[in-house]
Amino acid sequence: MVFYFTSTAVDPPVTLFMGMDKFENEHLIKWGWPEDVWFHVDKVSSAHVYLRLNPGESLDSVPQTLIEDAAQLVKANSIEGCKMNDVDVVYTMWENLHKTESMEVGQIGFHKQKEVRKIRGEREQRDKEEREDKKKKMKKIEEQKKEEEKKRKEEAELRSYSNLMKEEKMKSNKDGGSDSDDFM
Known part of the structure; x- marks a missing residue:
């Protein structure tokens, strides 16, 4: 017997169909509609859950909360999956x-792997974008620190006496200079 659940994650509420074992999953696979969205825990045994879309709706129009x-x-209905973080x-x-025909009861494959979506995969993309944004901010802060340090060094050099006593800046009054000891 296929189970029916009402999801109140959206308004108006929608019905989700679920098979509790591989035989019910097989029944759902056989009698699914083209408007059905199939859900399953990846790489472990789990229930199959179906969300029936209205005609004309696409996978992209399904709210993330649903x-x-x-x-x-x-x-929650995966023996192994419910214990995993x-x-x-x-x-x-x-x-x-x-x-x-060669597949076991309840087992399926996909016609086009590119059309299969992962929920955690979407979360990973969001987290990746967040990390990249954080890296950009940190890089900007580092550049500002380097610029401030450069500015401080330049200011310190201007205040320093080390630039005053350089030979190329010195002049001598020994040869040809008009140095006169006559003050009066």
Whole structure:
């Protein structure tokens, strides 16, 4: 028997379908609709969760909160996944699921791997952008510190007496100078 859940992560609430074991997952695979979005914990056994979109809706139009809600349902109903801190949840349109006779009950593949999305993958991209932004800010701060240090050294050099007694700046009154001891 397939389970039905109501997700209140969006308004109006939507229904999520879930298979509790591999036989129910197989049933969902067989009878899915082209508008269904399939969710599964990546690389470990888990329930299959389906979100039925309205005709004309695309995967890009699904709110992130609803995707996360379906992912939490999949993770919570995975024997191994529910015990893990970090899991990837993959999702794709039902039409992208590929099932052959040689596959075990409940097992699937994909027609196009590029159309499979990962929830943690999206989070990793966001975190990567955040790290790059942080690096840029730190680099800017380092450049400002170097510029300030350079400015301080220049100012210290101007105040220093070391530049006053250089030979090329000195003049002599010995040869040909008009040095007269006659003061009066």
